Amino acid sequence: MSFRPILRFAPSPNGLLHLGHAYSALWTWQAASELRGTALLRIEDIDPARCKPEFADAILADLGWLGLRWPEPVWRQSEHLPTYAQAADRLGDMGLLYPCFCSRTRIAADATGTDPDDAPLYARTCRHLPPAEIAERLGRGDRAQYRLDLVRAIAMTGPLSFTQIGPTLRDRPQIRYARPERWGDVVLQRKDTPTSYHLSVVVDDAAQGVTHVTRGRDMQASTDIHVLLQFLLGLPSPIYAFHRLVLGEDGKKLSKSQGSPSLQDLRNAGRTPQDIRHELGF
Incomplete structure (x- = not known):
């Protein structure tokens, strides 16, 4: 039985796609073509407050407009919550999860630094709560998110590594060592959903047989946590490749939150798929 590489593009439907998303999608489909593999589309819609069906529909329309195709059915994370x-x-x-009742304000006040995403580093405030207090608070309905006990997890796994290629797929693979300790006790189950980005993406990659994960360089640090979870859950670790970011005129990466022009805006302004591909170097 021959080996067939499987890659994936996994946007969240919490806004419209912009040029940065287009670059990542085109890079992934080009990589799949070079590897003679398959590119899958995954909709990462675990956030019930921000993810909207109309944004998911827009993702399909924008990628189709760019000329990209993918196997059906599309994997939607909201359909796999029990698995997570x-x-x-x-x-x-x-023994690796514990409930955390802290508010964002409390987390920021107690923070011992910042994580690679520049978010407050959790001070493990709830890690040593007495069992009786935990039971009481859960019993009265206090909302909790569940965090990974990173100290215990690292003690169980020891040093971890993963395979990385890039900046092009023709480069020689390199072994990189994961540094999950810089993330602290990450949230694996949120208050509003029984999972998190870190947990669901690891489970999905294994379930879909993903062999190569292509991501922007801004996501490189999160691989630390993903490799750790793969080991703990007995899941395979894909090969990772990190592509460049598309920057705006201010030198910062494009983002939905900063109001970067969407592909719909560019299309409505008369831009063609060929224009987009040429601008992005494809």
Whole structure:
């Protein structure tokens, strides 16, 4: 049986796609072509407050407009919440999860620094709460998110590494060592959903047989946590490749939150798929 590489592009439907998304999608489909593999489309819609069906529809329309095609059906994370909950239960059975009742204000006030995303580094405030207090608070309905006990997890795994290629697929693979300690006790189950980005993406990559993960360089640090979770859950670790970011006139990466022009805006302004591909170097 021959090996067939599987890649994926996995946007969140919490806004419209911009040129940065277009670059990542085109890079992934080009990589799949060079590897003689398949590029999958995944909709990462675990955030019930921000993810909207109309944005998911727009993603499909924009990628189709760019000339990209993918196998059906499209994987939608909102349809797999029980699977993520089962993975979290496994980690809980290993003694690796604990409830956190802290507000964002409390987390920021107690922070011991920042993580690679420049977010407040959690001070493990709830890690040592007495079992009786935890039971009481859960019993009265206090909302909790569940965090990974990173100290215990690292003690169980020891040093971890992963394979990286790039900046082009023709480069020689390199072994990189993961540094999950810089993330602290990350959230694996949020208050509003039984999973998180870190947990669901690891479970999805394994379930879909993804062999190569292509991401922007801004996502490189998160690989630390993903490699750790793969080891803990007994899942395979893909090969990773990190592409450049598309920057705006201010030198910062494009983002939905900063109001970067969407592909719909560019299309409505008369830009063609060929224009977009030429601008992005494809």
